[in-house]
Amino acid sequence: MMFWKKKNNNKGEVYQGSLVADATITDYLTDGLLVFDSNSKLSLVNPQTEELFKVKKEKILGQSILELTRFPSFGHLVSLLGGGIAEFSKKELKIRENFILEVTSVPILTKGEKVGNLVILSDVTREKLVDRMKSEFVTLAAHQLRTPTSGIKWSLRALLDGDLGKLNEKQKEILEKTYNTNDKVINLVNDLLNVAQIEEGKYLNKITLSSIEDVIQSVVKAYAKKIKEKKLKFEFKKPEEELPKIMLDREKMKIAVENILDNAVNYTLPGGKISVFIKSDTKEIEVQVKDTGIGIPQNQQDKVFTKFFRSGSAMRVETEGSGLGLYIAKNIIEAHGGRIWFNSEGGRGSTFYFIIPIKEEFGEFLTEEFY
Numbered sequence: 001m002m003f004w005k006k007k008n009n010n011k012g013e014v015y016q017g018s019l020v021a022d023a024t025i026t027d028y029l030t031d032g033l034l035v036f037d038s039n040s041k042l043s044l045v046n047p048q049t050e051e052l053f054k055v056k057k058e059k060i061l062g063q064s065i066l067e068l069t070r071f072p073s074f075g076h077l078v079s080l081l082g083g084g085i086a087e088f089s090k091k092e093l094k095i096r097e098n099f100i101l102e103v104t105s106v107p108i109l110t111k112g113e114k115v116g117n118l119v120i121l122s123d124v125t126r127e128k129l130v131d132r133m134k135s136e137f138v139t140l141a142a143h144q145l146r147t148p149t150s151g152i153k154w155s156l157r158a159l160l161d162g163d164l165g166k167l168n169e170k171q172k173e174i175l176e177k178t179y180n181t182n183d184k185v186i187n188l189v190n191d192l193l194n195v196a197q198i199e200e201g202k203y204l205n206k207i208t209l210s211s212i213e214d215v216i217q218s219v220v221k222a223y224a225k226k227i228k229e230k231k232l233k234f235e236f237k238k239p240e241e242e243l244p245k246i247m248l249d250r251e252k253m254k255i256a257v258e259n260i261l262d263n264a265v266n267y268t269l270p271g272g273k274i275s276v277f278i279k280s281d282t283k284e285i286e287v288q289v290k291d292t293g294i295g296i297p298q299n300q301q302d303k304v305f306t307k308f309f310r311s312g313s314a315m316r317v318e319t320e321g322s323g324l325g326l327y328i329a330k331n332i333i334e335a336h337g338g339r340i341w342f343n344s345e346g347g348r349g350s351t352f353y354f355i356i357p358i359k360e361e362f363g364e365f366l367t368e369e370f371y
Contacts, residue, residue, distance in 0.1 A: 032121030040065045040085055085117045100125045139196040142189045149186045191324040198331045210248040212285055219257045226265055233273040243280055247359045256332040259325035260289050260352050268293035290351040296344040305330045
């Protein structure tokens, strides 16, 4: 907790825009702190900041935010904050290899008036390193699993198709169950690889000018058999006019749509209804996937797009599942510059919406972060 006081006074007021803090508090904080006064000049630096940037406070106190660029170690931070000292929460800043900070910048207010800025610096290098090691392990393990499970799949398929001789009904039944179980393992491996790619920040690969309608149609076609088996009503509505083509990674967008539609099919009881709508204006295309399924309880809705989340009602209906589908879908859609959200009520179904901006040139939304 910070206590601000008047310079050379202890009445808790600001004097001529200068801010100082109780050293007995700030000196023992594990986060770095920078305090800028109303003129964007540095008023306070705690020992942790000195350690992070390898600089003595005597050299930087009284410097303006722009004057700090004279110190090479502050260059990246000044670029992030800007001359006006932007306000934001928990932005990641890579200072150099194996040195990553999480930066928060907030205003300091006295009686509703802004009198300075507080910048909090958290060293998250170790956490990021651990995350990277986890991602690398998952990638390695998933790749090692992909080859044998794919081999098992095709061997089982050859047996089921009678390529190695006719099977009796009991043999066929057991092999069908084995084939389906192996398929679930393959799907989990693919999900883990997708998550690893997302966390490495390298996700969109093959960007082309494509029709999102074609992508959705191919997914609907793939689910036609399952929809029929569950005796679900299905409708697909699109605008009468032709939708514009947009820049898409078709393979990744197909995965996103599959994950959304898969939830609708799995969690809608037999006899229910699923509707897919597409509409567009001059700036974006919106897709809606509506179902009459089990819905999502209100107290669990804030976790829907997090990794490995499955609601209690979902686990009762479908005991198997990784809880990665919507997390992956969200990241794919956001990588395209889009947005995803939903409306739902427990027992009354859900409607998932996502929008993709209409961009016709490769560089309009694609950034280094996703390439």
